[in-house]
Amino acid sequence: MAKHAMWSEKYRPRSLSEMRNQAEIVGRLKVFVEAKSMTHCMFAGPPGTGKTTAALSLAHDLFGERYVDAFMELNASDARGIDVIRTTVKEFARIATISEVPFKILVLDEADNMTSDAQQALRRTMERYTETCRFILCCNYSGRIIEPIQSRCALFRFTPLKSQDVADYLNHIAKTEGVEVEASGVVALVDIAEGDLRKAINTLQAATSLGKSVSEESVYKVVGRAKPKDVRELLDLAVKGEFMKARQMLRSLLVEYGLSGSDIIKQMHSEIFKMEIPEKTKIVLADAIGEIDFRLTEGGDEEVQFSALLARLGIMAGQGK
Numbered sequence: 001m002a003k004h005a006m007w008s009e010k011y012r013p014r015s016l017s018e019m020r021n022q023a024e025i026v027g028r029l030k031v032f033v034e035a036k037s038m039t040h041c042m043f044a045g046p047p048g049t050g051k052t053t054a055a056l057s058l059a060h061d062l063f064g065e066r067y068v069d070a071f072m073e074l075n076a077s078d079a080r081g082i083d084v085i086r087t088t089v090k091e092f093a094r095i096a097t098i099s100e101v102p103f104k105i106l107v108l109d110e111a112d113n114m115t116s117d118a119q120q121a122l123r124r125t126m127e128r129y130t131e132t133c134r135f136i137l138c139c140n141y142s143g144r145i146i147e148p149i150q151s152r153c154a155l156f157r158f159t160p161l162k163s164q165d166v167a168d169y170l171n172h173i174a175k176t177e178g179v180e181v182e183a184s185g186v187v188a189l190v191d192i193a194e195g196d197l198r199k200a201i202n203t204l205q206a207a208t209s210l211g212k213s214v215s216e217e218s219v220y221k222v223v224g225r226a227k228p229k230d231v232r233e234l235l236d237l238a239v240k241g242e243f244m245k246a247r248q249m250l251r252s253l254l255v256e257y258g259l260s261g262s263d264i265i266k267q268m269h270s271e272i273f274k275m276e277i278p279e280k281t282k283i284v285l286a287d288a289i290g291e292i293d294f295r296l297t298e299g300g301d302e303e304v305q306f307s308a309l310l311a312r313l314g315i316m317a318g319q320g321k
């Protein structure tokens with residue numbers, strides 16, 4: 001059981017046909033499987049969108065049982081650097097596969113964290129072993145990869161999964177695990193994940209430890225955030241000039257969710273832009289929040305700074321109208 005302690009691993013697809021969405025990418029990779037041949041690839045996109053999963057699934061579908069010998073994953077940002085990659089790749093690619101697929105697959109995670117010197121060295125390694133080894137470079141931004149490598153790779157752009165896909169997947173996992181998740185809990189998980197399925201699954205799993213059923217509250221608690229609704233209400237109070245009520249509410253949020261001053265400041269900052277207030281008002285509010293954030297990092301007293309902030313929000317919003 002320990003093997004599957006993490007749900008994000010337990011529910012990781014093992015085949016391209018099990019992958020959620022990313023339909024265009026899956027379609028292109030399936031062509032590789034049918035042809036039993038592939039080019040070097042670059043998988044670019046934000047975390048938790050299925051880059052590693054797609055590489056693993058491709059390898060499973062291509063190699064079947066033999067996948068253990070023919071597939072390897074390395075982290076390119078490993079402190080030991082390019083030398084490790086070179087020697088590892090040499091060892092890995094040197095021994096040819098005896099299957100009908102005449103190459104191995106090496107996945108390099110976080111390739112965009114490599115220095116350009118390291119990337120040049122990688123380029124030479126890719127060239128040298130291109131007969132026996134195909135590279136899949138995973139990165140957040142393809143633009144950080146040097147041109148000569150980019151031009152050798154087919155580019156696959158991974159986009160954040162749609163809210164509905166994330167929700168469906170979470171519901172599927174919850175059902176399989178026999179965990180109850182409230183509808184508002186799913187909405188909260190989707191909100192926190194921002195298209196990152198790993199984050200969504202990990203947060204779901206963490207939230208189940210807080211109680212029998214996963215609710216909006218338990219989700220935000222487990223990530224150390226207040227409910228956005230509460231933060232919005234706090235801002236509304238402050239902007240309306242209800243200073244004492246706003247102060248009371250802020251205090252209870254800090255206590256109830258165990259938040260630090262800077263946690264709540266970050267949330268206030270992102271909520272402002274979702275409020276239905278004039279653009280000008282948003283600017284002055286963001287400025288006030290930025291100022292207090294700075295003072296807090298400089299060691300200003302939280303209680304005093306927050307009072308000052310709430311007071312300023314009231315005054316400035318009044319002027320901005």
Ligand SMILES: Nc1ncnc2c1ncn2[C@@H]1O[C@H](COP(=O)(O)OP(=O)(O)O)[C@@H](O)[C@H]1O
Pocket residue numbers: 007008009011012013018019020021022046047048049050051052053054197198201
């Ligand atoms: N398209 C997808 N379909 C199904 N599960 C996915 C998909 N993308 C991500 N996941 C899930 O999210 C986890 C993280 O995905 P991963 O491929 O490791 O992300 P990345 O490499 O892009 O950071 C996986 O273990 C898997 O459970």
Ligand SMILES: [Mg+2]
Pocket residue numbers: 051052053109138
């Ligand atoms: Mg990955």
